[in-house]
Amino acid sequence: MKIDEFLNPAEEEVTDNLDDLDSLILSQFSTEGAESEDNDEVYEMLPKISANEALEALYKPRLFEEQQADGNRHLLKELLHQERALIEKKMKSVPD
Known part of the structure; x- marks a missing residue:
């Protein structure tokens, strides 16, 4: 077996679309889902410390x-x- 075939086997070939990759990566940093979850929480004001x-x-x-x-x-x-x-x-x- 050649080293190139070992490192990049044909059965594991990945064919991702750049748009799919972009949306996948951006979804990790998106705050849309986090905002809807956080809207249910009530934040109390912290007292000012002298x-x-x-x-x-x-x-x-x-x-x-x-x-x-x-x-x-x-x-x-x-x-x-x-x-x-x-x-x-x-x-x-x-x-x-």
Whole structure:
């Protein structure tokens, strides 16, 4: 058996129409079906979180990581970075 026949056997020859392929691929990304299914769901508005509430929420995981013997230093650094960013944002929003 030749290698070309092995890789591309005649009995497995595919003859897809380009239009069929386009519609098949586009149907994977189409939102028409998803929209009709989602219309039945009711979305509730999420409450607006203040900078103070966000800072309070960041405090506990940061404290937890600090208390761990094998705490994740990368996570701790990121939490501290987020706290600083929120404090800066809070300071900028306060009128002079």
